[in-house]
Amino acid sequence: MxxxxxxxxxxxxxxxxxxxxxxxxxxxxxxxxxxxxxxxxxxxxxTPKHIKDAAKSALDQGMVHYTRNAGIPSLRKAIAASIKLFKKVEYDPMKEIIATGGGQQAMFLTLQSILNSGDEVLVPNPGYPQFTSCVTMCGATPIPVPLVQENNFAPDLLAAQKLISQNTRAIIVNSPHNPTGGVLTRSQIIEICNFAEKNDLLIFSDEAYDRILYDNEFVSPAAIDKMKKRTVIWGSLSKTYAMTGWRIGYIAAPAELVSNAIKVQQNLMLSLCSFAQAGAAAGLDGPQDxxxxxxxxxxxxxxxxxxxxxxxxxxxxxxxxxxxxxxxxxxxxxxxxxxxxxxxxxxxxxxxxxxxxxxxxxxxxxxxxxxxxxxxxxxxxxxxxxxxxxxxxxxxxxx
Ligand SMILES: Cc1ncc(COP(=O)(O)O)c(C=O)c1O
CATH class of the missing domain: 3.90.1150.10 (Aspartate Aminotransferase, domain 1)
Known part of the structure; x- marks a missing residue:
């Protein structure tokens, strides 16, 4: 060869x-x-000063070693508390949260954990290009679903219904949306949830921009009745706290996925940067103004x-x-x-x-x-x- x-x-x-x-x-x-x-x-x-100070002080205190694969407990607790406050969903920080290298790694760990070759995932079109490439990297097939401009760039669920096959595993939702800035309303999120339930799909909810909102409220599919069990949240601190270089995000999801994602992390990164995690925890716990x-x-x-x-x-x-x-x-x-x-x-x-x-x-x-x-x-x-x-x-x- x-x-x-x-x-x-x-x-x-x-x-x-x-x-x-x-x-x-x-x-x-x-x-x-x-x-x-x-x-x-x-x-x-x-990045706000108190976040940088927390990372510096972690370094000064000798926090220079590997951490747990799922992230330091204080960060996972801070993530769970922040989700409870802003998204109104409760997660067990030790079982249902894993800290990740940004929202990007949350996506990759999830897809690696769940997808088999031949599976199909509905992705928004237009959408963040890595949805398509990450699904492909995991041996599955991305199926583009058109978004409707007149409808706030919500997915066209009638078109999506026609794209469902026996191999469809999940739909990716991204609100606020890259590249349109569209924000799905509560009723649009509920329609997507009903669609997922009817077709027995998982919902991968990319919430990287969850806190950068102008008029609308933020609604996570996980907060809709009975949806937590089929939703995986991909969260990120990158945009919220101007921390893109720190590479901190998270998955919030049912314990089975988190445990699988930890296995993937054990073979990918082992753990995230220790002092960046300490800074991130200070960001979530600290002043939100x-x-x-x-x-x-x-x-x-x-x-x-x-x-x-x-x-x-x-x-x-x-x-x-x-x-x-x-x-x-x-x-x-x-x-x-x-x-x-x-x-x-x-x-x-x-x-x-x-x-x-x-x-x-x-x-x-x-x-x-x-x-x-x-x-x-x-x-x-x-x-x-x-x-x-x-x-x-x-x-x-x-x-
Ligand atoms: C929709 C969306 N998801 C995820 C990411 C990844 O962000 P990060 O890995 O920095 O959290 C981005 C980055 O631009 C994005 O636009």
Missing amino acids: PLSFTSSKIESIPFAGIRKVFDKAAQMDSKGIKVIHFEIGRPDFD VVDNMTSKFMERRRIILDGISDTPGLSCPVIPQGAFYVFVAHKVPGMNSEQLADRILDEVGVATVPGSYFGSKGEGFLRISYAASKEDCQEGMARIKNIMSLLMKEQPSS
Whole structure:
């Protein structure tokens, strides 16, 4: 056999499309071009001081060793308490919670624990691209379910019903949603729960943006009557506390899954960074006004982006985002798809956005703007986009 470093499983997984944007924007940065970064899905704020202090003090006290596979008890207790407070669901911290390397690892541990080859999982289209690639990595098949723009980007459950087969195991729900900023209402969550119950599916609920909400309440499927037993929550501290680099998240789920996920963790990471866990526990246990302060800054930036869009030819925002820090902007430039448009905007005015098509076929015709950038950058970025869109809308499409 010829030497090879590629399994067939990994061969079928593309590099994340967003990387192309990152790499190009980084190259422009390195040439001294002032790029406005609307592509990055991470808060620009520093992690709150009391969280950093707790991590520093853990280090000073010699907390430098492996921890339990499932995470330090104080962190698991803090996660359970926070879920009880904000999501109104009770979990046993020692049996139903495992701390993970971000929401991303929560997803991976869950899928590795549950899926068999041939299984199918319903994933949102458009949606966070890793839903598709992680399901594939676990030997199962992602089945895209279209989201309905007119309905707050909720999944089209009639379409989903037609996609159900005897191999369908689960549906992935993500509210607040990346890339649209859509937030599902309580009644929409209940409809999804009824759909899951009727088809005997598990619900994987990605709640990475649970605390970044503007008007709507947050509703976890786990909080709906009789749903806790079929729901797996993928939680994250990354966005809530501006801790993307700390890599802390969690799974909250029935004990059987948590025990399986611990087995996967024993073969993957053994345990998370010890002092990062101590900091994370302080974040969850400590003052929560830090989250409200960041959210009100996001709200201000959202206003700047939305005003900019309504003042720009060829762009519109059909659904006002209610959560996370993304706007999914519809564009209409004759003869241009979302990748071509994002390219022109980056090349010609130095604003990095993500083509909607990178989030699935239903994302074509949109650009994702992340407003996790400073207020000044939001203003400057929208002014630049307005300039180029005014020119592009006058261009004739090349035949
Ligand atoms: C929907 C969604 N889920 C999960 C993640 C992973 O976040 P983390 O691993 O930092 O918690 C992201 C990151 O952007 C996301 O957008």
